[in-house]
Amino acid sequence: MEVALLTVGDELLSGDTENTNASWLGRQLTAAGATVTRVLTVPDDESVIADAVARYHEAFDAVIVTGGIGGTPDDVTKAGVAQAFGRDLVVPDGVRAHLEAKAEQFAADNPEMVDRYEMELDLDAWASIPEGGQALLTDESFAAGCVVESVYVLPGIPAELKAMYATVADDFDGDRTTATIHTPAPEGALVGAVTAARERFDVAVGSYPRKDDAPGRVKITGDDPETVSEAAAWLRERIETV
Template identity: 90%
Template sequence: MDVALLTVGDELLAGDTENTNASWLGRQLTAAGATVTRVLTVPDDESVIADAVARYHEAFDAVVVTGGIGGTPDDVTKAGVAQAFGRSLVVPDDVRAHLEAKADAFAADNPEMVDRYDMDLDLDAWASIPAGGQALLTDESFAAGCVVEDVYVLPGIPEELKAMYATIADAFDGDRTTETIHTPAPEGALVGYVTTAREKFGVAVGSYPRKADTPGRVTVTGTDPAAVADAAEWLRERIETV
């Protein structure tokens, strides 16, 4: 299962916010057996989002989009996804009712905050999803995420992202498996072994340099668990490990 990740936000491109969502999603999807083959960050621009979603929808088995789904003027991700599919945004009655009840509960629990700030929530914006999509709702997130065909739209706030991802995690089961070998050897000493293992076992083999406080890594990846295991064993017999 080939998956593309699309992270949305001007703050990501400016470097004001670290893009931890892409790293976290990559780990989750890889552990599930899917293969992440693209990661793209785009600005809060509806047409740019629409273009990226349309292209990735055609090219990959699934697209995960994160960020910009709230109800403020710069939250245009769901509008961009709708545009990519040639659909309009709609406000399902049950989703709006859910968010209205949530807003009422928040106001009841936080009267001082409500009194202090003029909180004018556009519930229609928070509840909107592309026509024909499936809404995604969690206790952690106020805004509704959604699924449109094979495009999954999630929040940008990390805690909310993780909670909503849990509701759709089963969609990304795959047959990709990986074994990791830790080694103190420099990458230059591994080139021959990496090349031979790729050719001999028909698997993907990557090498990653050591850092000051951690050893280097060699990863063996493939869709045949036996071939991955054989390649990893072959490498362990030939390179120094820790």
């Protein structure tokens, strides 16, 4: 299963916010056996989002889009996805009712905050999803995420992203298997063994340098668990390990 990640946000491109969502999703998907084939970050621009979603939807088994899905002016992620499919944004009655009840409970629990900041939520914007999509709702997020065909639209706030991803995680089971070898050796000393393993076994082998006090890594990935295991054992006999 090949998955593309599309992270949306001007703040990601400017470096104001670190893109931890992409790395977290990459780890989850790889652990599930899926293969992340693309990671792209785009600005809060509806047409740019639409273009990327349309291209990736055609090219990959699934696309995960993360970004603003609430009701502020720069939350255009869902609108961009709707444009990619040529659909309108709609407000399902059940989704709006869910968010309205949630907003009322929040106001009851936080009256001083609501009064102080004169908070008003655009519930239609928070509840909207592309027509024909499946809404995704969690306790952690006010706004509704959604699934449109094989495109998954999730929040940009990390805690909300993780909670909503958990509701669809079972959709990303794959056949990829990974083994990791930790080594104190520098990358230059691994070239021969890594090259030979790639030629000898039907696997992908990558080497990654030491970082701070952590050892380097050799990562073996393939579709057949037995082949991955054999390649890892072969490499362990030829490189220094920790």
